[in-house]
Amino acid sequence: MRRTSRIVWIAVALVVLLGTSTGWSEELKVGAIGTLSGGGTEWGLALQRGMTIAVDEINAAGGVKAGGKSYTLKMVMYDDQYTAQGGTTAATRLVNVDGVKYIIGPVGSPPVLGTIAVTNPAKVVVLANGYSPKIMTPESKYNFRVQIPTDYFAPAVARWLRQAYPQMKKVGIISPNDAVGQTLAPLHVQAYHASKFDVVFDEKYDRGLKDFSPLITRMMARGAELLELDGNAPGEAGLMVKQSRQLGFKGVIIQTGGPGLEEIIRVAGPFAEGFLSYDLFDPTDPTVQGYVKGYRAKYDGPIPGISVMYYNATRILHEAFKKADSVDVEKVRAALEKLDGTSTIFGPVRWTGQERYGIRHQLLHDFFISEIKDGKVRIKARVAAGE
Amino acid sequence: MSVSLLVPILFTGVSLSAIYILVALGFTLVFGIMRVVNFAHGEFAMMGGFALLFLLDRLAWPYWLALPLAALMVGVASLLPERFVFRRLYGQELPSMIAALGLSVVLAEGGIILFEVHERSLPSAFSGLIHIGGFTFPEDRLVVVAIALAALAAFWLFVRFTRIGLALRTVAQDREIAEAQGIDTRATYRVTFFLATTLAALGGALFAQIYALSPLMGQVPLMKAFIIVIIGGLGSVPGAALGGVLLGMSESFLNTFYGASVAQFASFGAIILLLVLRPWGLLGRPEG
């Protein structure tokens, strides 16, 4: 017994020593919420990776320096199971047990709505996405949306398409029958109408459908010349690209949503040639290349768009710490709101949303239209998101 | 309806039916002979896809060798859960079903840990398009239909004309009589499980080839197998064939003319109706 207790004491002493020797920098916990089990795991892992890369970069560069102190970022992540209940549970734990003041994620409307129901009353800053209009309201003072929503970029893409393909008329839209599709499809219809396209086919399918040939056959019978893939997951979008080409569809295929170009090339193979997509960043940009390199060094497989989005969110939060010169929530929140013009992996960003949502917490930046050419992603155009 | 629409619809229906039957056949076989509702059936299909990916991508084997071998690998591997999980639960319908649910979770989540969750496609052995009389047929689907038909024919010949096949049919009809006749039921179970998972793996490999491959893909084949065996009759082999054709064709037609939601409601509606009016399915036999 005495020997064990001595070992324990030595261990404690060692920990204390180690703690104080590296202890010039305090630990600053940043929460993360994402789906890590069941369907949607893809997004949670993407968030985890993007954020890990950002956190590692920040710590390698000396951590967060604010108010004369130095902090090492520590990421604490919980699973939300892609449900509101999971989001609520994870957020409750982060806020109350881990004492976190900043949360990155989750991905997707149900867990985001669950999360912000906990974090807004607790005054915890959340940087997340989610398409639901209920995420952005005047009361949501502490949550920010770091993904440009469709009602901002779809009209701009439609205008670009009108110019690029002046004679084109008929558009077909295929979307998933979930929160994404149900919210977004009407926005696409509106955007295409505004640019004088006819939407001749607007169809939803339930999760699990893998053979889209019947839907595409009917769409072709209606004479569609452009296929809009909306917010489909990259796997499904890739299948639609492949199957529509196999059925002999000769028109333009574009995904104004996503993006997941690399994943689409993986699934559709040679059939992906000529595919157009809304894209977040220019891969030739040096900052972006740094990210790509960082990702490849750690992980296999294609780089998911979501990972970049949350890498960016973490960097933006870091900018806010620097600007506030503090880790106090109110000061950081105020600094976040004043980040307009900050240069990021997506170029300069700004906030918008006052007229639309009654709160200026919507991130906005220029974006790109990419094309797949010779099996590689090429930037075709740079587009400014419309108000 | 114009012919230009009819031909692609029929072709889609045929290719869907072929894969559905391959997967459903094993599911119905395991239930018919072993009385096990194998919730992990879809995961064996998933494993088939990954085995094929491994052989094609890592070892660069030729397709014609890799495909049957991938299916056999999964079949052999499946003897492990047969030995250590199902064998201990034979004759206990609900416990074996729950254990199968557990196995399904273990395999799918194990797949995520090993292979990552994202969807991918197999390196395409056939990506050309064949034009016949103004219609376009993708090569990969033609190949899939041909392989599925060949596998089904081989299965039928095996069950119809071999001694083991005879044993299988006897056990399926009446286990006690079969045992009295000196048939080793345990060996029969092993063969059944092997055959079932091999067929599922083949179906999964083909599914992965024309659709996509991911550790979570097993749910779709399982759902289809469910629907098919309810239509055709749980445990009935001809029923699985009939159910597969009915489901494949109706999905193709309904999706084309009424959309995906209607197709899904229709297939669920049909199942509920069948379960209520004729729970033993179109070609099954009522239980005593």
Next chain:
Amino acid sequence: MMTTRVLAMSASAGVSRARWAWLAAGAVALLVWPLFVNEPFFLHIATLALLYTIGAASLHLVLRIGHLSLGHAAFLGLGGYTSALLTTALSWPFAAAFIASGLVPAVVALIVGPIVLRLRGVYFVLITFTFGEVVRLVFTEWQSLTGGADGIFRIPPPHALLASKRAYYYFALAMAVACVGVVARILASQTGRFIDAIREGERLAQSSGVPILRFKVMVFAIACGLVGLQGSLLAHFITFVAPGAYAFNESLNLLVMNVIGGMGSLTGPLVGAVFLTALPEFLRGWVELQRFLYGVVLIIVMLFVPGGLVELGRRTIALVREPEGRDA
């Protein structure tokens, strides 16, 4: 199913004095701990665990009549949506909406019950599975009513006083005791003996004059009504309902609570509900392995301890008391 019978017999063998002492001690512990640990997260998890005991116990009723349902989450959802819609769209008071959230699933169960309960074994499993999927699809498709896949957001708390986690915990505790009490009462009564008689030998029970189908439908409706009440309590606790929360996974979850806890007695689902709500929180360190382990546990329980945690507990106690009696 031997174990089922043995456990059921020992459970009905009469409530001993020691058991009452244990129950009293448990009750005091449940009532008192939040006074010392006012930690929102623990209260949150404890509340969830209490609410799930209602659903798990109600599914236990269905299991006891010899049917394995894989569609129980559909009734959970019916309760949740009923309560959410009535309190938000029609501004009903919570009490009325709560009662309705029990009645709606019960009425639906009364309608589908006579049809589905004719089916036995695997067929019942398959039809309840399909029913669950259909209900989920209706939640998703009927956008004008249910808000589609987005669901309904900002569901008010049952009462202004119940806005805090601690208050909701006590509320959930009272409700769980009431609902589980109903189940326990049913099982301990004449009805409970009928239930066991039906499961063990339907023909025999029939010949002794029990109108089996009508009886089963009644039990099924009560079970579905109870899980509907859980749906309401959960919806007002989480403040959100969406179709994704009532999918197959949730039905499976309720079943697994029964399996892991033990299907032989009512204690099983209660233990299972608490265990499975708390377990993910303990496994956070292996978040990627969480579901994998869940599957492993399921298989192990089925193979080695078909009586679940309750049986495991019994065996351990027996071992501690008489270590030599190991091979008995």
